[in-house]
Amino acid sequence: LDYxxxxxxxxxxxxxxxxxxxxxxxxxYNKLPSVVPESCLLIFVGLIMxxxxxxxxxxxxxxxxxxIFFLYLLPPIVLDAGYFMPSRPFFENIGTILLYAVVGTIxxxxxxxxxxxxxxxxxxxxxxxxxxxxxxxxxxxIAAVDPVAVLAVFEEIHVNEKLHILVFGESLLNDAVxxxxxxxxxxxxxxxxxxxxxVFAGVGKxxxxxxxxxxxxxxxxxxxxxxxxxxxxxxxxxxxxxxxxSYLSYLTAEMFHLSGIVAIIACAMGMKRYVEANISLKSHTxxxxxxxxxxxxxxxxxxxxxxxSTIGENxxxxxxxxxxxxxxxxxxxxxxxxxxxxxxxxxxVNTVTSKDQFIIAYGGLRGAICFSLVFLLPDFHRKKLFIAxxxxxxxxxxxxxxxxxxxLVDLLHVKRKRESAPTVGEQIHIRFLDHLLAGIEDISxxxxxxxxxxxxxxxxxxxxxxxxxxxxxxxxxxxxxLYEKLERKHAIELAEAGQLGHAPSHPxxxxxxxxxxxxxxxxxxxxxxxxNIQEILARNLYRIRRTGPAYSRHTLPGETEPxxxxxEILILQRRSL
Amino acid sequence: xxxxxxxxxxxxxFTSLDKRENGTLSREDFQRIPELAINPLGDRIINxxxxxxxxxxxxxxxxxxxxxxxxxxxxxxxxxxxxxxPLNSRxxxxxxxxxxxxxxxxxxxxxxxxxxxxxxxxxxxxxDEQLGSIADRTIQEADQDGDNAISFAEFVKxxxxxxxxxxxxxxxxx
Numbered sequence: 001l002d003y004x005x006x007x008x009x010x011x012x013x014x015x016x017x018x019x020x021x022x023x024x025x026x027x028x029y030n031k032l033p034s035v036v037p038e039s040c041l042l043i044f045v046g047l048i049m050x051x052x053x054x055x056x057x058x059x060x061x062x063x064x065x066x067x068i069f070f071l072y073l074l075p076p077i078v079l080d081a082g083y084f085m086p087s088r089p090f091f092e093n094i095g096t097i098l099l100y101a102v103v104g105t106i107x108x109x110x111x112x113x114x115x116x117x118x119x120x121x122x123x124x125x126x127x128x129x130x131x132x133x134x135x136x137x138x139x140x141x142i143a144a145v146d147p148v149a150v151l152a153v154f155e156e157i158h159v160n161e162k163l164h165i166l167v168f169g170e171s172l173l174n175d176a177v178x179x180x181x182x183x184x185x186x187x188x189x190x191x192x193x194x195x196x197x198x199v200f201a202g203v204g205k206x207x208x209x210x211x212x213x214x215x216x217x218x219x220x221x222x223x224x225x226x227x228x229x230x231x232x233x234x235x236x237x238x239x240x241x242x243x244x245x246s247y248l249s250y251l252t253a254e255m256f257h258l259s260g261i262v263a264i265i266a267c268a269m270g271m272k273r274y275v276e277a278n279i280s281l282k283s284h285t286x287x288x289x290x291x292x293x294x295x296x297x298x299x300x301x302x303x304x305x306x307x308x309s310t311i312g313e314n315x316x317x318x319x320x321x322x323x324x325x326x327x328x329x330x331x332x333x334x335x336x337x338x339x340x341x342x343x344x345x346x347x348x349v350n351t352v353t354s355k356d357q358f359i360i361a362y363g364g365l366r367g368a369i370c371f372s373l374v375f376l377l378p379d380f381h382r383k384k385l386f387i388a389x390x391x392x393x394x395x396x397x398x399x400x401x402x403x404x405x406x407x408l409v410d411l412l413h414v415k416r417k418r419e420s421a422p423t424v425g426e427q428i429h430i431r432f433l434d435h436l437l438a439g440i441e442d443i444s445x446x447x448x449x450x451x452x453x454x455x456x457x458x459x460x461x462x463x464x465x466x467x468x469x470x471x472x473x474x475x476x477x478x479x480x481x482l483y484e485k486l487e488r489k490h491a492i493e494l495a496e497a498g499q500l501g502h503a504p505s506h507p508x509x510x511x512x513x514x515x516x517x518x519x520x521x522x523x524x525x526x527x528x529x530x531x532n533i534q535e536i537l538a539r540n541l542y543r544i545r546r547t548g549p550a551y552s553r554h555t556l557p558g559e560t561e562p563x564x565x566x567x568e569i570l571i572l573q574r575r576s577l
Numbered sequence: 578x579x580x581x582x583x584x585x586x587x588x589x590x591f592t593s594l595d596k597r598e599n600g601t602l603s604r605e606d607f608q609r610i611p612e613l614a615i616n617p618l619g620d621r622i623i624n625x626x627x628x629x630x631x632x633x634x635x636x637x638x639x640x641x642x643x644x645x646x647x648x649x650x651x652x653x654x655x656x657x658x659x660x661x662x663p664l665n666s667r668x669x670x671x672x673x674x675x676x677x678x679x680x681x682x683x684x685x686x687x688x689x690x691x692x693x694x695x696x697x698x699x700x701x702x703x704x705d706e707q708l709g710s711i712a713d714r715t716i717q718e719a720d721q722d723g724d725n726a727i728s729f730a731e732f733v734k735x736x737x738x739x740x741x742x743x744x745x746x747x748x749x750x751x
Contacts, residue, residue: 435698
């Protein structure tokens with residue numbers, strides 16, 4: 001038995017296998033994911049595993065190595081998020097997102113840090129030796145909202161596109177702020193004297209980290225696009241370039257102490273358009289599938305490891321500190337969201353409603369990033385206290401907030417509905433007006449950003465396309481691609497049915513879907529039917545663009561509900577021509 | 578009236594849509610907007626821009642149609658009641674929407690016209706009978722003079738609880 005020889009790859013594969021089997025297990029029982037978010041279940045599995053290992057070995061189970069997390073587990077998830085990020089809503093709301101990410105995070109860090117320092121002053125808690133700087137260091141890693149956890153929970157609750165992109169974008173971009181503050185405070189801890197110059201250097205560093213990350217990402221993105229221009233004869237390795245360049249951008253940024261997350265997002269968003277035009281259809285599908293697969297596996301592993309790592313002797317339980325940490329996290333986030341939204345709403349017609357604000361504040365989940373950062377802290381005597389506090393905050397946010405956010409959202413929704421049930425006519429006309437407005441908005445161009453988008457488009461068509469695209473074609477929008485796909489499909493079906501010579505009478509996609517019910521059509525004015533009608537309308541009226549989730553971890557972009565809706569509309573329109 | 582910067586913005590949008598650069602937009606120019614292609618009401622919205630029987634719309638017409646969607650400013654609400662009603666008043670906004678339903682321009686939405694619009698707005702899983710009963714219900718709720726059609730006044734009444742001013746407005750600039 002030569003276990004030593006294969007130990008490392010064998011164990012890694014076993015962990016991944018465990019993660020995937022756990023995922024299958026959850027989905028076998030249909031009801032479970034709707035009550036308990038997947039992330040909670042995975043942490044739970046991790047806890048059990050950790051308990052087993054602890055029981056067997058009688059020592060602490062392997063703690064998730066921060067290097068493994070930051071170098072191997074985090075990049076696939078962020079790449080997936082950046083690649084499939086819908087750019088239109090993202091850039092429409094970029095101002096708000098940046099405001100929340102930057103100002104919001106700074107607000108949270110200083111708020112939590114100072115309040116915890118205040119708590120430390122209370123003699124009864126025996127916490128005097130935790131200095132202000134230590135508190136600020138701790139709060140800099142605990143304040144940041146974690147994209148992995150947020151994504152995992154928002155999958156379950158269906159929020160509108162704008163809200164989804166706000167929370168999600170914020171969780172991705174606050175990495176830059178977190179990195180700077182964390183490193184800043186850490187270096188301050190080691191410096192005997194802190195001068196004001198150092199503080200200003202810190203502020204400047206923030207811009208360097210953020211903008212530097214973007215530049216690194218864009219450079220790699222453009223290089224990737226350029227490379228794919230020449231891959232016509234070696235289609236098989238095309239998908240590899242996408243992953244290699246993205247990963248390189250992440251590693252390069254980390255090497256220069258810039259924000260790796262921002263770099264990889266910029267790389268993915270920058271190269272997407274050109275790469276997709278250059279690579280073959282099959283490579284494109286491969287890229288999509290692999291990305292989703294990797295990010296899924298990473299995601300699952302992170303949560304399981306989180307569970308495993310909490311078991312053990314790494315913790316110092318000082319309950320007042322821990323409880324106050326949790327409370328302050330909640331309070332400062334809520335305050336931050338309130339104040340910032342007040343400013344945001346001054347400038348936009350599309351206001352962030354109070355229900356949205358609640359979701360943003362309550363959806364500020366902490367996750368594995370905090371956990372890894374706390375393990376990276378230099379060893380000082382209070383480190384275990386911080387580890388314990390971080391663990392509790394993460395578990396609290398993921399379990400309590402994660403599980404209760406959905407019922408609370410439903411409750412808020414129901415409350416608003418109870419004001420007055422809309423009549424059938426109102427429902428129809430309101431939806432009619434919504435579609436009308438969406439159309440008018442599209443015709444008049446989206447406000448504000450259009451100027452910059454126009455400039456970017458001009459720059460793109462004049463210079464970038466010529467360099468980066470293989471065939472200098474107008475890059476097609478996804479809708480045109482979808483339409484072409486439908487045409488191809490329809491032609492194939494007709495050919496198979498032997499009808500290619502004749503005019504198409506019935507698109508076969510449409511015919512087997514009209515359901516003839518046995519409802520009595522004379523009795524249409526019965527009040528009992530009213531509820532039925534409401535239900536039918538609620539289920540079947542086409543949604544306007546902005547009411548679906550912008551990004552989904554588990555479904556490929558071609559298979560989401562809005563795309564199905566778009567297909568139907570296109571078919572109907574073709575039919576009526 | 579629209580402000581100077583709004584006009585310039587709209588004009589740049591107009592010219593960017595006008596691919597043949599002859600100062601007018603045709604239906605194809607509108608249909609080139611991808612999001613409009615998958616809007617259930619896309620064709621009707623496009624038609625609303627073109628005056629009766631014409632195939633080209635100039636910038637003035639373009640602006641005039643879009644002017645319906647300007648938000649109602651507070652200081653305009655109490656302006657002179659004797660002058661002509663501005664295009665973006667609540668009543669005119671609703672009339673614009675009404676005309677999208679009312680294809681034959683007889684100032685009434687008949688059952689057929691309603692059915693056509695409904696068919697465009699719902700998925701393929703609803704049978705014709707179900708749709709018919711929905712249409713009947715809608716007319717029954719709104720109809721007050723018993724002509725089995727929805728007149729403009731009845732349409733306005735149905736939507737009296739809805740904040741039409743906010744719903745049917747877009748900010749052209751921040």
